[in-house]
Amino acid sequence: MNAARAAWGRTPLVGLWKDKEMAAFAGKLEKAFRENVLAEVEKKANFKFSEYWDLAQGQATMGFTLIPGEKNPGMYLVVDSGKKSDVLTEKIGKLRELLVENEVPHKRHRIRGTDVVSIEALEEVEAFAGQSLYIGQAGSLFIVSNHEQLHEQIIALHQGAGGKSLADVPGFAERHVKQFNTALAYGWLDFAVVMEKILEFAEAREDPDAEPAFGEPTVDGVVTALGLKGLRSISLSLHQDKDGELLDLFIDAPEAGRRGLLALFAPDAEAAGPLPFVSDNVTSFARFRRNGQAAWKVFTGMLAEISPAAPMALGALDGFAQQNNPNFSFKEQIIDTLGDDFIMMEMARPKVGDGLVDIFGGATLFLIQSRKPAVTLGAIQTIINLAVPVPAESREFLGRTIHSYDIGGEGGDTGLHLTIAGGYLILSSSGKAIEDHLRGPGKDAQPLAKMAALKKAAAKVGGMKGAFAYENQQHMLGPIFKVLKNNPNIIEQTLDNLPIGPDQEIDPNTGLPVAPDFSDWLDFKLLPDFAKIKKYLHITVSGVEVNEAGIHFRTFAPVPPALK
Numbered sequence: 001m002n003a004a005r006a007a008w009g010r011t012p013l014v015g016l017w018k019d020k021e022m023a024a025f026a027g028k029l030e031k032a033f034r035e036n037v038l039a040e041v042e043k044k045a046n047f048k049f050s051e052y053w054d055l056a057q058g059q060a061t062m063g064f065t066l067i068p069g070e071k072n073p074g075m076y077l078v079v080d081s082g083k084k085s086d087v088l089t090e091k092i093g094k095l096r097e098l099l100v101e102n103e104v105p106h107k108r109h110r111i112r113g114t115d116v117v118s119i120e121a122l123e124e125v126e127a128f129a130g131q132s133l134y135i136g137q138a139g140s141l142f143i144v145s146n147h148e149q150l151h152e153q154i155i156a157l158h159q160g161a162g163g164k165s166l167a168d169v170p171g172f173a174e175r176h177v178k179q180f181n182t183a184l185a186y187g188w189l190d191f192a193v194v195m196e197k198i199l200e201f202a203e204a205r206e207d208p209d210a211e212p213a214f215g216e217p218t219v220d221g222v223v224t225a226l227g228l229k230g231l232r233s234i235s236l237s238l239h240q241d242k243d244g245e246l247l248d249l250f251i252d253a254p255e256a257g258r259r260g261l262l263a264l265f266a267p268d269a270e271a272a273g274p275l276p277f278v279s280d281n282v283t284s285f286a287r288f289r290r291n292g293q294a295a296w297k298v299f300t301g302m303l304a305e306i307s308p309a310a311p312m313a314l315g316a317l318d319g320f321a322q323q324n325n326p327n328f329s330f331k332e333q334i335i336d337t338l339g340d341d342f343i344m345m346e347m348a349r350p351k352v353g354d355g356l357v358d359i360f361g362g363a364t365l366f367l368i369q370s371r372k373p374a375v376t377l378g379a380i381q382t383i384i385n386l387a388v389p390v391p392a393e394s395r396e397f398l399g400r401t402i403h404s405y406d407i408g409g410e411g412g413d414t415g416l417h418l419t420i421a422g423g424y425l426i427l428s429s430s431g432k433a434i435e436d437h438l439r440g441p442g443k444d445a446q447p448l449a450k451m452a453a454l455k456k457a458a459a460k461v462g463g464m465k466g467a468f469a470y471e472n473q474q475h476m477l478g479p480i481f482k483v484l485k486n487n488p489n490i491i492e493q494t495l496d497n498l499p500i501g502p503d504q505e506i507d508p509n510t511g512l513p514v515a516p517d518f519s520d521w522l523d524f525k526l527l528p529d530f531a532k533i534k535k536y537l538h539i540t541v542s543g544v545e546v547n548e549a550g551i552h553f554r555t556f557a558p559v560p561p562a563l564k
Contacts, residue, residue, distance in 0.1 A: 001056040001057055001058065001059070001060055001079075001080075002057055002058075002082075003184065004184050004185060007184050007240045010240070011240075011245060012536040012537070012538070012557075012559065012560055012563060013536070015536050015563065016533055016536035016537075019533055019536070021528035021532045021533050022527075022528060022533060024523075024526040025523060025524075025526040025527050025528075028520075028521075028523050028526060029521055029522065032520050032521045033521075051091070052091070054084075055079070055081045055084050055087060055088055055091070055142070056079050056080075056081070057080060057081055057082030057083065057084055057140075058079075058080025058081070058082045058140070059078075059079075059080050060077075060078070060079045060080070061076075061077070061078045061079075062075075062076070062077045062078075063075070063076055063166075065150070066193065067147055067149060067150055070147065072131065072146070074145065074146060074147050074149075074150040075145065075146045076143070076144065076145040076146070076150060076151075076154060077142075077143070077144040077145075078141055078142070078143050078144075078154060079141070079142045080140055080141055080142075081140045081141070081142055082140055083140075084140075085137070085139065085140040088137055088140070088142055089137060092115075092117075092135065092136070092137055092142075095117070095135065096108075096117055099117065099119065104119060105119070105120045106118060106119045106120070107132075109134075109136075109148065111136065111148070111151060111152050111155060112138075112152060112155045112156060112159060112161070114136050114137060114138050114155055115136060115137070116134055116135065116136035116151060117134075117135050117136065118132040118133065118134045118135075118148070119132060119133045119135070120132050131146050131147070132146070132148075133145075133146060134146070134147070134148060134151045136151065136155075138154075138155045138158050138159070139158065141158060143155070166188075169190070171190065171232060171233050171252065172188050172190075172233075175188060175233070175235045175250065175252075179235055179237050179248060179250060180235070180237055182239060183237035183238060183239055183248075184238050184239060184240055185237070185238045186235070186236060186237035186238070187235070187236045187237075188233060188234075188235050188236075189233060189234045189235075190232075190233055191228075191231045191232060191233050191234055191252075192231075192232050192233070195223065195228055195229065195231070198219075198223070199219065199220060199223065202219035202220070203219075203220075216307070217306045217307045221305065221306060222306050224260075224305070225260055225302045225303075225305035225306045226260040226261050226302065226306075227253075227257075227258065227259040227260025227261055227262045227263060227302075228260070228261075229257075230253050230254070230257035230258055230259060230260075230262060231251065231252070231253045231262065232252040232253065232254075233252040234249070234250070234251060234252070235248075235249070235250040235252065236248070236249050236250075242559070243456075243460070243558055243559060244457075244460070244556055244557050244558040244559045245556070245557045246460060246461075246554060246555070246556045246557075247554065247555040247556075248552070248553075248554050249552070249553040249554070250550055250551070250552050250553075251550050251551040251552075251553070252549070252550045253550050253551060254548065254549060254550065255547075255548045255549075256548075259298075259302075260298070260302050261302070262551070263298050264295055264298045264299055264302070265290075266546045266551055267288055267289050267290050267466035267467040267544055267546060268289045268290055268291060268340060268466060269289075269465055269466055269546070270289035270340060270341075270465065270466065271289070271464065271465060272287045272288070272289050272464050272465055272466055272467055272468040273287070273449055273458070273464035273468060274287070274447065274448040274449045274454075274470070275287075275343075275449075276447055276449065277422070277437075277440065277441065278345060278447065278448045278449070279441035279442070279445035279446065279447060279448060280445060280446045280447065280448045280450075280451050281348045281441075281442075281445050281475070282345050282346060282347060282348060282448060282470075282472065282475070283346040283347065283348050283363075283471070283472055283475040283476050284344075284345065284346045284469070284470060284471040284472065284476065285343075285344070285345045285346075285448060285469065285470045285471075286343070286344045286345070286467075286468070286469040286470070286542075287341070287342070287343050287344075287467065287468055287469075288341075288342045288343075288466075288467045289340055289341060289342075289465075289466055289467065290340060290342070291340045292335060292338025292339060292340060293335060293336065293338065296335045296338075300314070314330070317330055317383075318330055320386055321382050321383060321386060324382060324385055324386070325382045328379065328382050329379075330379070333375050333376065333378070333379035334376055334379045334380070336371075337370045337371050337372040337373075337375050337376045337379075338368070338369070338370060338371070338376075339368075339369030339370055339371060339423070340369065341367075341368075341369035341424075342366075342367070342368055342369070343365075343366070343367040343368075343424070344364065344365070344366055344367075345364070345365050345367075346363055346364045346365075347363040347364070347365065347433050347436055347437070348363075348472075348475045363428075363430050363432075363433045364428060364429070364430070364433065365426060365427070365428045365433055365434065365437055366426070366427045366428065367424040367425070367426050368424060368425045368427075369423060369424055370420075370423065370424065370425050373420035373423060373424065373425055374420060376420075376425050377403075377418060377419075377420050377425055380418065380425065381403065381418070384405060384416070388405050388407060390405070390406060392404060392405050392418075393405075393406075397419075397434075397435055397438060398435075398438050398439065400419050400420070400421055400438055401419060402417055402418070402419045402431060402434055402435070403417070403418045403419065404416070404417045404418075404431055405417075415429065416428075416429060417429070417430065417431040417433075417434050419434055419438070421437075421438060448470065453538075453539060453558060453561070454470065454539070454541065456558070457539065457540075457541045457556050457558045458541055458543065460541070460554070460556040460558075461541055461542060461543030461545075461554035461555065461556050462543045462544070462545035462552060462554060463543060463545075464543065465543075465545075466543075466544050466545065466546055467543065467544035468541070468542070468543050468544075469541065469542040469543075470539065470540075470541050470542075471539060471540045471541075472539055473537035473538060473539065473540065474534050474537045474538070477530075477537060478530050478534065481527060481530040482530065484524040484527060485524055485525070485527045485529075487524075488519075488523065488524035488525045490524070491522070535560060535562035535563065536560060536562075536563065537560060538557070538558060538559070538560035538561070539557075539558065540555060540556065540557045541555070541556055542554065542555040542556075
């Protein structure tokens with residue numbers, strides 16, 4: 001815990017929060033939290049959170065496990081107090097005194113030479129009904145569990161008295177060597193055990209005499225079709241080095257048994273880096289390489305396995321669409337025309353207003369590679385026409401035709417806009433974003449692919465193959481800072497427009513709902529100019545690596561150059 005606290009203090013996020021330019025805003029929020037939340041909790045519980053937080057010196061572990069013969073899972077928390085074990089002993093002693101003084105039902109136990117107190121759980125909490133909370137100390141360890149047998153097992157392992165620990169589980173041991181050994185924090189889920197329990201629970205609830213209706217999916221059938229039986233475990237870890245922070249997620253699904261969702265979203269091993277038309281002033285970029293026909297085959301096979309009626313529902317789409325376009329064929333005109341390249345990029349917006357739309361605006365483009373873009377576009381328009389009664393407005397722009405549907409009915413740069421260019425079908429909720437893309441990068445823009453920091457960061461996530469994503473934190477957060485600073489009451493104004501709830505205060509003069517006042521917590525007027533704190537923001541990259549053992553998802557945030 002000491003190492004983790006030190007590592008957290010080195011992150012750019014903490015540096016930003018502690019910067020003198022953020023002192024007014026951060027100080028007001030921290031004060032409000034201390035006075036309105038922390039102080040109230042500490043007063044009612046008669047303890048100071050900081051005193052217990054400081055006791056955590058070594059490793060802290062929380063887990064769920066099975067207990068033979070028990071319906072409910074075992075839960076435990078183990079925290080190493082290191083050289084503060086005497087202080088821990090004192091705190092636990094005071095806890096026993098408080099239980100007696102407040103007449104809280106409890107029992108004292110002697111487990112393997114250690115004193116343990118058990119507190120009866122509240123019957124009102126259904127999940128813990130009939131259970132007790134066991135609290136004790138073994139050496140420097142603070143141990144909390146929900147079962148006496150589990151508590152004894154943990155103490156026995158700590159004392160070297162034998163027993164099987166998590167380190168003896170082959171799946172965990174393998175991940176510890178390959179992933180956890182250098183991590184600041186990690187988590188591991190034995191998914192095979194979870195799935196086994198889910199199926200047992202579902203089977204127990206089924207009526208053994210009931211005859212399933214045709215096409216009605218079963219839990220076992222859905223789980224099998226989705227490929228979840230081939231998922232053995234999930235591992236998550238956090239790492240930090242001199243270059244930055246890494247989040248590493250591993251899906252333990254061997255290729256031999258990979259099917260369903262796991263096969264659908266496992267990208268092909270093709271180049272996924274930024275193409276030449278992607279400039280370095282984009283806010284975000286993501287690219288996914290997957291053969292369209294192969295993915296559709298997996299998807300439809302999965303649906304058919306879940307329910308034989310599912311393919312019929314897909315086939316009905318052709319019938320509806322052919323009422324307007326007799327030649328329409330979803331498979332031939334859309335699926336069979338798909339390529340293996342899917343791109344998303346959010347364009348940087350040089351001009352930002354003062355509304356929520358300026359934060360969550362639609363300057364995002366979706367590009368779908370097509371072998372026959374004009375055919376794909378026409379088929380997509382046929383489908384849109386089934387739901388949108390108003391025909392598209394089409395206009396020429398730099399030799400391309402942009403088709404715009406005013407789906408929201410409010411006009412302006414909203415709705416859905418489509419065009420084709422460079423072998424891609426291009427979609428966006430912003431017509432201006434499409435126009436900017438067709439114009440091409442500005443004269444001062446550089447290709448994102450040539451950014452030196454991008455190449456170095458990409459190496460940390462397994463390279464740019466299969467799937468890759470990039471985000472520029474400055475381009476993303478800059479507009480948000482500007483909107484919040486220029487419109488500090490934006491939260492209250494937004495809540496004013498929400499439906500009235502049962503406890504909503506009403507202004508007697510206007511009859512309108514009164515939004516809560518957040519200014520004591522979030523005073524956006526106190527935010528500094530973005531230019532003064534943007535040095536703490538840089539880029540993040542994400543990558544997907546697929547191999548015979550499983551699927552790796554990694555996200556890396558390099559240290560901003562200004563902080564090196």
